[in-house]
Amino acid sequence: MLTLVTGATGLVGNNVVRALISRGAAVRALVRSTADSRPFQGLDLEIVQGDVCDSDAVRRACHGVTRVVHSAGRVHLGFSGWAEAxxxxxxxxxxxxxxxxxxxxxxxxxxxxxxxxxxSRKNPGDEERAATGNVPCPYVLTKRDSERVLFDEVKQGLDAVIVNPVFVLGPWDWKPSSGRMLLEVARGRALLAPRGGNDFCDARNVAQTILTALERGKTGRRYILGGESLSYFEAWTLFAEITGARPPLARVGPIALWVAGAAGSAWGKVTGREPDVNLASIRMSLLEHHFRCDRARQELGYEPGTAREAATAAWQWFCERGYADQSLVA
Known part of the structure; x- marks a missing residue:
């Protein structure tokens, strides 16, 4: 069976590609012409150039495949970039x-x-909870709309399932993406933690469960791939321990964060490039993002692992490839 993977250079997508190859599966990756080639070095797979925004290129990439993992996405936690998202x-x-x-x-x-x-930690979300409470930024709203599109196609006969990972950490984070948080802590830039929290899971476990979902996930069903629930203060303290960095000093109040977010958004309007610290990302950092993953455990055998395992694997990978000694790109 031939499996097409989109977003194959990303953290989740690259782990999926490697998990498929380790099982002896034939893999085709749809990548843009400008994509980084490092994620595929030494791997036995077919690479086709194209963009998910090009319907003809996508049709060509799907020719002859029996399975598709769609992990491509535009991720920016800010209020800019509506059209691209x-x-x-x-x-x-x-x-x-x-x-x-x-x-x-x-x-x-x-x-x-x-x-x-x-x-919240006391009342975690699940697959059936109404989509409310989050920040109405392009990423959040377009991910919701992408699910509506998927469910509409299922009604027309598509055999598909959705997986909803929490905050993913792990090796093969080439960009880097969510691993930027770990690197910020490692470089001593995260001394004041926001008051929100998140669930942290291992990219390798997410990838393996995506393959299980391909095999036995129920059509038209959604599966949360959850993780260990931590406040950002707890997570950053853990990251500091793993990386040998200085731990956060305290939880910072919302007023100071709002000021920083407003400054970031204003700077983005001046430069045309919204920084990571902006009003949307600050609002999200003040919220709790906690979920149960009973359905994925029961139906897919999902095991999220611990935040320590995921962060340790990510840090080891970053160190082996020199990321720990580099400045982050904004």
Missing amino acids: RAVNVDGTRNVAAAAREVGARMVHVSSVDALGLG
């Missing part, structure tokens, strides 16, 4: 889902818990 997250998902349906391929759409309703 919609083009990639919504229209791109529509293109991939339609092409998969046309060739009769089974599909796993990699969404995010940010598309769902928020939960």
